[in-house]
Amino acid sequence: MEVSSQQQCPTCHTPVALNANFCPQCGHKFKEPPLSTSVGRQLFLYLFSFLLAPLGLHFAFKYIRQPDAKARTIGIIILLLTIVAIALVIILTKTVYSSIYGSLGIL
Numbered sequence: 434m435e436v437s438s439q440q441q442c443p444t445c446h447t448p449v450a451l452n453a454n455f456c457p458q459c460g461h462k463f464k465e466p467p468l469s470t471s472v473g474r475q476l477f478l479y480l481f482s483f484l485l486a487p488l489g490l491h492f493a494f495k496y497i498r499q500p501d502a503k504a505r506t507i508g509i510i511i512l513l514l515t516i517v518a519i520a521l522v523i524i525l526t527k528t529v530y531s532s533i534y535g536s537l538g539i540l
Contacts, residue, residue, distance in 0.1 A: 443461065445458045467504070479510065479514055486515050486519045489514065493511040494508070497509065
């Protein structure tokens with residue numbers, strides 16, 4: 434029994450490699466292409482998740498769901514940076530609130 438290394442595009446019926454993301458003939462998408470794990474992309478994601486903390490959760494879960502171990506590691510780091518940033522905002526807000534209202538004798 435011979436194992437086929439190709440699949441057939443459901444749209445145009447062109448033979449396509451099993452690991453293809455798109456059909457080269459009609460552009461039909463078979464699966465999502467892997468997420469970028471380049472150094473530049475990592476820097477962007479880390480800064481984005483720290484500076485715009487709640488929005489970083491989108492990228493964190495997107496990367497954590499990937500089958501690639503490097504992508505999952507990036508997702509975990511993004512999640513941790515997001516949590517640290519949120520915690521810092523809470524601590525700084527409480528400190529500023531206490532210093533402003535504490536000096537006025539309201540607290």
